[in-house]
Amino acid sequence: MDLAYTPEEEEFRARLREWLAKALPALPPKPSPLDWPGRRAYDLGWQRMLHDAGYAHVHWDASPTTRLIFLEETETAGAPYVGAGFVGLLHAGPTIAAEGTAEQRARWLPPILRGEEVWCQGFSEPDAGSDLASLRTRAHREGDDYVVSGSKIWTSHAEVADWCELLVRTDPAAPKHRGITWLAMPMSAPGVVVRPLRTLAGSAEFAEVFLDEVRVPVANRVGAENDGWRVTMVTLSFERGTAFVGEVVACRRVLGELARTARENGRWDDPVLRRRLGRLNAEFRALWRLTQWNVSEAEASGGVPGVGGSVFKLRYSHARQELYDAAAEVLGAESLDLERSWVLDRLSSLSYTIAAGTSQIQRNIVAERVLGLPKGR
Amino acid sequence: MRFQLTDDQLALREGVRGLLARRFDGAALRAAMDAPGLDRALWRELGAAGFFALRVPEAGGGVGLGLPEAVLVFEEAGRTLLPGPLVATHLAAGVVDGAAEGETVVADVDPGGLVEWLEEADVVRGEAAGAVSLNSVDPLTPLHRVPDPPPAAVDPAAVLLTAAEQLGTATRVCELAVQHARTREQFGQPIGAFQAVKHLCAGMLVRAETARAAVYAAAVTADPVDIAAARLLADEAAERGARDCLQVHGGMGFTWECEVHLHLKRAWVRARRGGGGAESEELLAVDLSA
Numbered sequence: 001m002d003l004a005y006t007p008e009e010e011e012f013r014a015r016l017r018e019w020l021a022k023a024l025p026a027l028p029p030k031p032s033p034l035d036w037p038g039r040r041a042y043d044l045g046w047q048r049m050l051h052d053a054g055y056a057h058v059h060w061d062a063s064p065t066t067r068l069i070f071l072e073e074t075e076t077a078g079a080p081y082v083g084a085g086f087v088g089l090l091h092a093g094p095t096i097a098a099e100g101t102a103e104q105r106a107r108w109l110p111p112i113l114r115g116e117e118v119w120c121q122g123f124s125e126p127d128a129g130s131d132l133a134s135l136r137t138r139a140h141r142e143g144d145d146y147v148v149s150g151s152k153i154w155t156s157h158a159e160v161a162d163w164c165e166l167l168v169r170t171d172p173a174a175p176k177h178r179g180i181t182w183l184a185m186p187m188s189a190p191g192v193v194v195r196p197l198r199t200l201a202g203s204a205e206f207a208e209v210f211l212d213e214v215r216v217p218v219a220n221r222v223g224a225e226n227d228g229w230r231v232t233m234v235t236l237s238f239e240r241g242t243a244f245v246g247e248v249v250a251c252r253r254v255l256g257e258l259a260r261t262a263r264e265n266g267r268w269d270d271p272v273l274r275r276r277l278g279r280l281n282a283e284f285r286a287l288w289r290l291t292q293w294n295v296s297e298a299e300a301s302g303g304v305p306g307v308g309g310s311v312f313k314l315r316y317s318h319a320r321q322e323l324y325d326a327a328a329e330v331l332g333a334e335s336l337d338l339e340r341s342w343v344l345d346r347l348s349s350l351s352y353t354i355a356a357g358t359s360q361i362q363r364n365i366v367a368e369r370v371l372g373l374p375k376g377r
Numbered sequence: 378m379r380f381q382l383t384d385d386q387l388a389l390r391e392g393v394r395g396l397l398a399r400r401f402d403g404a405a406l407r408a409a410m411d412a413p414g415l416d417r418a419l420w421r422e423l424g425a426a427g428f429f430a431l432r433v434p435e436a437g438g439g440v441g442l443g444l445p446e447a448v449l450v451f452e453e454a455g456r457t458l459l460p461g462p463l464v465a466t467h468l469a470a471g472v473v474d475g476a477a478e479g480e481t482v483v484a485d486v487d488p489g490g491l492v493e494w495l496e497e498a499d500v501v502r503g504e505a506a507g508a509v510s511l512n513s514v515d516p517l518t519p520l521h522r523v524p525d526p527p528p529a530a531v532d533p534a535a536v537l538l539t540a541a542e543q544l545g546t547a548t549r550v551c552e553l554a555v556q557h558a559r560t561r562e563q564f565g566q567p568i569g570a571f572q573a574v575k576h577l578c579a580g581m582l583v584r585a586e587t588a589r590a591a592v593y594a595a596a597v598t599a600d601p602v603d604i605a606a607a608r609l610l611a612d613e614a615a616e617r618g619a620r621d622c623l624q625v626h627g628g629m630g631f632t633w634e635c636e637v638h639l640h641l642k643r644a645w646v647r648a649r650r651g652g653g654g655a656e657s658e659e660l661l662a663v664d665l666s667a
């Protein structure tokens with residue numbers, strides 16, 4: 001048991017740090033959170049810089065520890081978040097890399113890595129959220145195309161996406177997990193209509209996507225027809241296993257800022273608040289250790305994200321909400337002013353126990369798959 | 378980075394688990410409750426197995442291992458509710474004659490003002506004058522209170538080893554709850570199929586695993602701030618875990634017969650060491666604004 005990094009890992013860290021120190025000052029100014037085209041351009045520009053410096057692949061084929069270092073260092077240096085690149089880099093890309101054909105990999109992976117194309121995730125539907133396998137958007141074959149009709153919801157980045165990893169039902173007669181197929185759908189295809197939804201934070205982070213007889217080439221199918229559920233499980237293990245590393249680093253920084261603000265505005269003298277911040281420090285230190293533990297485990301098992309991801313996600317999503325509740329305590333009355341920092345973050349933290357599998361669903365996973373408790377009726 | 382147990386560490390854990398299963402099983406636990414007092418023979422066996430001398434350098438006649446190994450051993454002790462002033466005697470090994478071998482039983486006056494096992498101890502470290510006996514909530518840990526404990530810093534190693542014991546409890550009560558939830562049937566199915574029960578168990582595991590990462594990391598770094606964090610997480614995992622385990626056991630959980638209350642009571646005793654978690658919270662708060 002140790003926490004020391006190898007000389008190669010330390011060298012990777014040092015080179016990255018050096019590059020970040022030079023690259024970050026050259027970044028254009030950050031666009032407003034409401035400026036979607038601006039955000040797309042900014043996020044893709046950052047990916048392009050990473051690509052040109054040789055770091056584009058890091059999410060895919062670096063060792064888990066190297067990836068951990070990458071996320072730790074970029075976050076510590078205040079580098080941009082993957083943002084609009086999220087689905088491409090962290091879901092669709094790894095899924096295509098693992099399950100796609102040579103042609104599919106050649107078509108879709110380079111533009112993701114070069115920061116040229118944005119992907120979104122068309123999984124959830126109005127009547128299929130937690131029970132994703134009950135999805136109803138249907139597709140039938142006509143010649144070389146699938147013809148797709150239905151609707152998707154909560155699709156993050158749909159407005160600015162070029163491609164959608166889309167789950168469709170290709171065999172309505174099969175048991176619900178069996179009749180699903182994974183397609184790469186161009187968002188520009190005729191029949192795709194995107195209607196932005198306003199989140200409780202006031203912005204349009206996600207959208208409804210209506211699909212009316214949309215033609216998607218059969219060549220865009222990843223995995224076999226009706227084998228989409230298995231392909232999807234590959235995607236979800238990436239989502240839960242590795243998505244939050246940088247965020248833990250960010251939360252620890254926010255906690256430090258909270259303490260400084262509390263010292264400035266006098267709230268620090270309140271021992272109850274002070275001890276609450278101390279407890280949060282313990283929490284995020286532990287979450288960082290848990291991350292290192294999970295990464296070491298993944299390293300030992302050949303890089304496969306394990307079920308430790310569900311344990312982590314459960315604890316982390318609640319801790320993040322507690323962090324911003326504590327921020328409100330530090331701010332006092334100002335915590336009701338949307339112009340203050342942390343107030344929007346407090347609002348968006350509310351999604352963490354819902355998105356990517358609700359806490360209830362994660363608890364079911366932990367109880368059934370880790371603890372071996374029987375499935376309920 | 379290899380933040381996983383090494384083969385040697387896994388073997389050590391198996392060895393200790395085996396020893397405790399042989400020498401301190403459920404029947405021994407019951408016997409200890411009926412006949413209060415320290416089992417000196419067991420204490421010597423622990424000494425012979427290197428429990429106390431684990432971190433004493435080989436040159437000094439010890440085993441020469443470090444905090445990570447000690448943490449694994451104390452976790453096992455926590456799992457089985459092994460009674461006695463384990464932490465105090467372990468810390469005294471190499472300092473107090475006979476402690477390393479398990480010949481001398483050592484008790485410490487805790488900075489929070491409590492003394493565990495005062496009357497059974499051969500050597501008491503700290504000022505215990507005027508100690509008043511308490512009717513201890515934990516039937517397996519006799520307690521005294523010292524009226525005005527002199528201010529003393531809390532030893533981070535003691536805090537960490539206590540956290541390791543709490544981790545053992547947290548893991549054990551999760552296992553007990555899951556075992557029960559799989560076998561006890563109501564409404565025609567195992568209660569573990571009910572989500573309300575399932576989610577209690579999942580919560581126990583998540584707290585235990587988070588605490589595990591914190592405790593093991595603190596053992597590696599030996600950093601007092603890491604140790605403070607480990608303590609808070611481990612106390613929470615043990616206390617809440619034991620409570621939830623009791624809940625999963627239903628009425629049986631509220632009985633003297635069911636072992637669960639012993640875990641909860643021991644977790645409470647350990648959580649009071651060093652005066653409770655306040656000092657750790659303050660240390661962690663100061664660390665934030667440093």
Ligand SMILES: Cc1cc2nc3c(=O)[nH]c(=O)nc-3n(C[C@H](O)[C@H](O)[C@H](O)COP(=O)(O)OP(=O)(O)OC[C@H]3O[C@@H](n4cnc5c(N)ncnc54)[C@H](O)[C@@H]3O)c2cc1C
Pocket residue numbers: 120121122123124125126128129130131153154155156157205206351354355356357358359360361364572
């Ligand atoms: C910010 C945000 C971004 C998102 N981005 C995307 C995206 O890009 N692409 C995409 O496809 N989806 C996305 N989602 C959707 C997300 O995956 C779903 O919202 C989530 O899976 C929950 O589904 P639901 O909203 O239908 O809620 P429901 O499934 O209706 O759940 C409602 C409540 O019932 C509980 N519940 C449901 N089933 C059970 C059960 N079996 N046991 C116990 N409790 C249960 C849930 O925990 C929840 O509390 C996003 C969501 C959010 C909030």
